[in-house]
Amino acid sequence: MRLCRTCGLKSNLTGYAVDDLIAEFLTETAESLEVVDSELVKFEANPNERKTLDNIFRLVHTVKGTCGFLGLGRLEAVAHAGETLLGRFRDGKLEVTSDAVTLVLHSIDRIKFILSGLESTGNEPDGDDHDLIAQLEAMAEGQAVDISAVQAVEVPDRPIGSEPDPILAPEVVQKEPERNLRPGEVSEAELEAAFAAAEAPDWMNEAVAEVEPELSVSEVAPAPVAAAPVAAKAAPTASDAPAPVMGEDNAIATTQSIRVSVDVLEGLMTLVSEMVLTRNQLLQISRTREDSAFATPLQRLSTLTGELQDSVMKTRMQPIGAAWKKLPRLVRDLSHELGKKIDLVMDGEGTELDRQVLELIRDPLTHMVRNSADHGLEPTAERIELGKPANGTVKLSAFHEGGYIVIRIADNGRGLNTARIREKIIEKALAPRNEVEAMSDQQIHRFIFAPGFSTAAKVTNLSGRGVGMDVVRTNIEQIGGQIDLVSIMGQGTTFTIKIPLTLAIVSALIVGAGGQKFAVPQTSVMELVRTGANAEHKIEKINDALVLRLRDKLLPLVQLGPTMQLEAAQSEDPTFVMVIQVGERRYGLVVNDVLDTEEIVVKPLAGILRSVQAFSGATILGDGSVVLILDPNALSEYAGNIIDEKSAEDGEIVVASTENEKVAMLLFKAGYGAPKAVELAHITRLEHIEVEKIERMDGRAALQYRGKLMPILNVSEGSGLMNEGIQPLLVFTGEGYAMALAVDEIVDVVEDSLSIELSPDRQGVRGTAVVAGRACEILDVDYYQFRGLAEHARKTTTESDAGKVAA
């Protein structure tokens, strides 16, 4: 046994010095404990990994050492017992069992619990840890231990939506419950509590955005931080916790970095933002004066400002892995509680994004992973019965795409129950029955984002709190993000989230309408279409609703001037339509003028204006004027009866099909029933492949095609792969993937007008049409492409296995 009751120094340090030390200690410990959590889960999965164990041991040891030094007896005792047990693992004297790991995790929870008490009161809370310590010691001695006997302390994780505004840091909520933070907004000085600094410069008020301490202890009990002097001091120091980047292996390695308080960074950021604005103003002035001797130095200043802005932005960037740290532990606990075997695969942890954004998506992500594990995956027994791998997989991945970060949460579970959702929509009257019946599966699935929608048949204590995906969606949309899903029954669900990398500065289009200027965030503008009397695209009217014909689709229009109730708008001629995409909705915003694009710093609107939902904030332009920033999402609702893009498209198909245009179509046979047809334009190639070359793995088929594995799907039940001979395939390709449909026989290619006369009776079919004198089912290519995509997502996890089969 190790003896580490460090030094008799204990508390001859008094007063302020000790408070400071404790604050510092809380910061460090919180960091260490987060690492321990995820390391332990790794360790359980792979007990022979010596390095992982060493890491854990060292971390717990450090915690213990510091406790002793500060005279925190209760903490020290628990850490000590935990360390002893870990020591036995390390010496190889004790086998690593799931129970043992659970016990160590219990002791870590206990440590967090004590720390939270320490944070809020400055003293260790009273309590008895003998039960836990006895268990730890017994386990270390190699005795059998009933771990259920240990009373697990509740370490509540903030459930999403449990607070008035769930995207806020809890401290902020408590301080100013009536304020809603908006994207890019920064809130009142939390610092004031800590340093009673009287007169801060103007920007300080805004500088100190949610100082959410990264401390897990603060989540243990979202303590009124400002209440206790110790805690108040702890907060600013604690908040810099996320600064050091924790890679997988170098968690403890010393890096070339220093700790900087987040407040300082936020302050810098605000200063730079203001500087960018001032630069813009200067540039505006210099543009109007040609002879200016300032032109050259100003140009230089402008470049430097841009570079400075980039550098400061970089300091705010953090790997998304920081928001994932708690997930391994979460999934492990879930796995135990639900009796499901769950693998959590994480990919792209190093992908960086602004820490403000990171904080805002932490909760939604946790919620979604929990959802996937709880509702998405089937119980192990059911999976085995279905012939699926016993271990369910939840896969998290992240990557950059343009100015966005894309995050995917994919499970290979049961997929969404479309029929059940349909019923629920009707039952809850979220949409009229006839509309619901006409909707595609994809449209139905998106209803899980509707407010008040929850399909969980059973409420577990982990999820199903009645707040669900609608809160997630709201949170993500509030930061200018988008969320969508693809779900295939029996194969799993994939959520895709797209979020801007930063919120502080956005590029915006400055538009004019009704004699006033407005800013529109560029990210939501898909394209600009010139309209007007002589333009190619004309605005047309259906009853009172305005629409634009754009590439054979009807785009519903919202007129900015009249919507804003600006009188001057009545005498204006619309000149531009901005095509705006919000989630799955697309509409056109009619403006009178497009004036400029400008990088703008988003400022929140004052409280008195927050009820006006059309605006997400305001900004100061280069010429010093204030413009309001339009919220494209809210605007789509202002316009009211907007036709859903999808239905507009569907309507269009009917219109198009009544025209007597001839379309080249491929006729083929697959399964029983009528011959089938698909527009030739959708097909990339026809292939004839020897059946032997097709690889099969647990009921699915794939082909090595141009160096990659291409999934092969069946057209319908009753059709399938041939047993021998040559298999005809229709190959479809899309961005970065290919898929094939197995058919029985290719009949003919004909040119005929496509007019669908009977509506579809099942998925994958658009309807029935007469082609070349015969009634044919017309294939819905989109449906199969979605399935192909889902297959690809699945395949990446099983590709290595498939490789083995092929060899």
Place this chain on the structure above:
Amino acid sequence: MSIRDYVTLRVGGQLFGVDAARVHDVFHPRGLTPVPLSRSEIAGVLNLRGRIVTAVCARRRLGLGPREEGAPEPLAIGLEVHGDSYGLVIDSVDEVLKLDDEKFHAAPGNLPPRWAEIIVGVYQLEKELLIVLDPHTLLDAGHLKAA
């Protein structure tokens, strides 16, 4: 006995006072950008030395009629509520008065509700009454809705 400073101002001929410690500055509200779809009390937003200030019209807030034609350019006093900057647009600013708490009275009970909730109390000056306004309720979104 304690003395307080009040910035005194006039709206529609009536004398009002605001605790001087709450008033950040006095300025001419110029370059206003109107905020469509907002309540009628909102005069607009403006850029005051790099900060965005929301201008609120005191006349409309108090339910008074519009300004007479040819009246001098209005002024605004800068106030901060819940961390947001506001400018309360008024007709004119008088002097800063030092007033004794002893002369302070609670607001009389027969005021219209719109007034009653934004008034802290009343001072009896020699010539007239000085109505002390509470910037918080004056500019608070919740109270505004109720009004």
